[in-house]
Amino acid sequence: MKKTAIIGSGITALTRAWQLTQRGHSCVVLESSPRIGGAIQSHRSGAYLAEAGPNSIQVNSAAVDRFLRSVPNLENRIITASARAKKRFILRNGRPQAVPMGPLSAITSPLWSLSGKLRVLKEPFVRPMAPDVEESAADFVRRRLGEELYQYAINPLIGGIYAGDPEQLSLRYAFPKLYALEQNHGGMIRGAIAKMHGNRQKHVPTVNKRIISFENGLAELPQALAAALGECVHTSVYLESIQHIDSHWQIKWNGQIHHYDEVILTTPAHSLAMLPLDLTLEKALRPLKAIDYPPVSVLSLAFKRAEVAHPLDGFGVLIPECEKRMILGVLFPSSIFAHRAPADEVLLTVFVGGERQPKLAQPDTDTLRIKILPELRQILGVAGKPKFVHHTHWPRAIPQYKLGYGELLQQMQTVEAHFPGLKLAGNYRTGISLSYCIESALEA
Structure with missing residues (x-):
């Protein structure tokens, strides 16, 4: 039976701990703060429910679906996104325009000009x-789809996913599936067709792809995992040292020394330097300080339904x-989900920075609110006070x-090779979405 210590208590840590215990291994989850997740x-205040971080999980694989169903007392708490949430909007000339959901709507959509639409037809021949050659996400889209589709499709999408700069993001690592479509099939359209055809030939089982949350928000997932793991999860832990000695790992926490076969570090890359690692390991991990984490402010505001002109008939606007x-x-x-606000009100979640x-990501609530309310009035027709x-x-x-x-x-792989039993895991390694984090923890 393998003994594992997992540092951190985010979704990657808890998913991996759950899988290890299901397989009969011994593990502990060590969290320095009093809160897991x-x-x-998720913040519940009466009839209001606000998410401070991720807002939903996209279930797009059988592995994620099975995992969610395996967690005790969780399946009956799952809620699925409303059908009306399928619609997405992108702002153009100050007005939210619906993103086309099919070939016909793409032809008639006012989101893109006729020349922009015709440019897409060249994509299979690029x-x-x-x-x-490593290419930025922006250069890839311009090359394959043209400037207009970059400006009014991919640029806002990347802003919504990464809060990032498409000119700096690597296509190969930030969007590996797009990169694979071009490398394996010659392009995006060719790749999509080949993938559909291949799935039919292989009789790949269909997955009920859906967007989900839970009745009291996404925080129910880590809470349910922690409850199922029971005494494996420790919060308010004081870590004193993490050392690799001979063929095992020695960790001193809360005044006691414990030995493990494996240590999994799931803290953000920028937090690794704060761990009490021995000097050799700390030096090996220093290059990961180069990973940039820009600031983001998340502001949730509720208004009377009558005070918002836009029908809000979709997922949101980028x-x-x-x-x-x-x-x-x-x-x-x-x-998107029921019971996020009183029946006569609507809830909006705004992302800034x-x-x-980056300087617009204000820590002061009143300053941020004063700055963004005029834009909400212009974009969505919001009136009145929240x-x-x-x-x-x-x-x-x-x-x-x-x-x-x-x-x-490559540096992460080198560190793991030099320190047997050490694993680096988290959204800086295998993708930032909750689905990617869950899948990578299950595959580890």
Whole structure:
């Protein structure tokens, strides 16, 4: 029976701990703060429910689906996104325009000009980039789809996913599936067709792909995992030392020395230097300080339904950089999931800062609210004062997979090879979405 110590208590840590215990291994989850869950934080105040970090989980694989069903007392708490949430909006010329959901709507959509739409038809004939050339996400989209689709499709999407700069993000590492479509099939359209055809031939089982949350928010997931793990999870832990001695790991925490076969570090890359590692390991991990985590502020505001002109009939609206706004995007949580606000009110979640405008990610709630309310009035027709406000400021929010990220990934592998039994895990390693974190923890 393997003994494992997992440092941190985010979704990667708890998923891995759950899998280990299900397989009969012994593990402990060591969290220095009194709260588990990492960036997954849900705030319930009466009829209002605000998410401080991720807002939903996209279930797009059988592995994630099985995992969620395996956690005790969780399946009956799952709620699925409303059908109306399928619609997405992108701001153009100050107005939210619906993103086309099919070929016909793409032809008639006012989101893109006729020349922009015609440019997309060239995509299957664009030659793939040489595999040894690393390309930014922005350059990839311009090359394959043209400037307009970059400005009014991919730029706002990347702002919504990474709060990042598409000119700096590496396509190969930030969007590996897009990179693989071009390298394996010659392009995006060719790759999508080949993938569909291949799935039919292989009789790949269909997955009920859906967007989910829980009745009291995403925080129910880490809470349910921690409850199922029981005494394995320790909070308010004082870590004194983490050392590799001979063929095992020695960790001193809360005044006692414990020995483990394996140590999994799941803290953010910027927090690794704060761990009480021995000098040799600390030096080996120093290059990971180069991973950038820009600041993001998340502000949830509730208004009377009658005070918002937009029907809010979708998931949210993303803001292209060329629109010159302070807001990165706005989600419509009360349209996506039930019981996020009183029946006669709506809840909006606004994201500010990121790589685009880091200085706008204000820690002061009143300053931030004063700045963004005029934009909400212009974009969504919001009037009146908010009936509910919840603000979370993340000084270091989302890891950026920038050009040259492959060197950092190689450094992680080198460290693991030099320190047997050590694993580095988290959203800076295998993807930033909750689904990616869960899948990578299950596959480890």
